Amino acid sequence: MQALRVLNLSDDLSGTQLAELPKPERAAGEVLVQVRAASLNFPDLLMTRGKYQLEPELPFTSGLELAGEVVEVGAESAFKVGDKVIGGNKTGAFAEFAAIPERGLSPLPKGMSFEKGAAMGAAYSTGYTGLVELANLKEGQWVLVTGASGGVGLAAIDLAKAMGAKVIAGTGCLSKIDQIQAQANPDKVILTQGQFREEVSQITEGHLCDIVFDPVGGDVFDEATRCVTFSGKLVVVGFTSGRIANIATNIPLIKGFSIVGLRAGEYARRFPERGRAINAAIAKLAEEGCIDPLIDRTLPLWRWHEGFNAMANRELIGKVVFVPGC
Ligand SMILES: NC(=O)c1ccc[n+]([C@@H]2O[C@H](COP(=O)([O-])OP(=O)(O)OC[C@H]3O[C@@H](n4cnc5c(N)ncnc54)[C@H](OP(=O)(O)O)[C@@H]3O)[C@@H](O)[C@H]2O)c1
Known part of the structure; x- marks a missing residue:
């Protein structure tokens, strides 16, 4: 599968590149998601430079949030194959598939596109x-x-x-x-x-x-x-x-x-009930049409460089959304 890999830390994205990787294996407690859209956040940029509070071990797949479809679950999972979800796990979202801990996922709000869902999270x-x-x-x-x-x-x-x-x-x-x-x-x-x-x-x-x-x-x-x-x-x-x-x-x-x-x-991890309540409140506002995330541009993942540069150069008004596999 296509995945955006950070191989070396660099201030100019020279250590980051698109690569072919095997589909990730789902560990216990994880859900395998086919990524349909993934949005860029400032920490993704900082992580390519080693300037974020979290410094994942190199090499790693970039991307902290996604929207997609569940393709594989464990027997105890609250999700089922075909569910539409949003969420993430700090890294791994800029790829065609991602294995995400179940607690990092919530349902895509009803009626919302994958692009908007990824932009909202x-x-x-x-x-x-x-x-x-x-x-x-x-x-x-x-x-x-x-x-x-x-x-x-x-x-x-x-x-x-x-x-x-x-x-x-x-x-x-x-x-x-x-x-x-x-x-x-x-x-x-x-x-x-x-x-x-x-x-x-x-x-x-x-x-x-x-x-x-x-x-x-x-x-x-x-x-x-x-x-x-x-x-x-x-x-x-x-x-x-x-x-x-x-x-x-x-x-x-x-x-x-x-x-x-x-x-x-961290607030949602320490207070999981509050985290779930926050997600539910946001989903309700979205389903009622009270909120609507702004997307600056949607790009195929192979044009990742353009999205990262636009963020670094402060050119955006709204989110960058990547669509992998096209
Ligand atoms: N505390 C938390 O829990 C939490 C969670 C998520 C993200 N964050 C943080 O929130 C911040 C924003 O993230 P984001 O994903 O929204 O980033 P973003 O989309 O790139 O937006 C950041 C905005 O900051 C302004 N900015 C950028 N570079 C600047 C510079 N050199 N000097 C002054 N202003 C500059 C720009 O706004 P204008 O051009 O309009 O001024 C830019 O649109 C990041 O620091 C991120 O780490 C914190």
């Missing part, structure tokens, strides 16, 4: 865990989402809007503002360069934001600490800027806000 569970589980999002609250054009950022905007929040989308790219406004429909899109606190204050009529959801870090995080309202929450999601910010602890004390660290996957 990790981004939406990250958004939901951060906004709802950790920051206790309420209808009518102001939410600032940075890195707004990314998979996780767009998912957070979509979920916050679906739950009746007022959303400010922050992008670092002037050229993306109109498209984010048109496609994601937040209340307002702002440019998160320099000092954007005054604009946030104006938009929220001095209230500032009840929740700031920040996948970017660095300078954006620094300025975002000035955008949280008293008793608000600043959710630390990631560091796409490449810099992990430092913060003096007197800032959250004086301003009376909380900083919350998000690890969506």
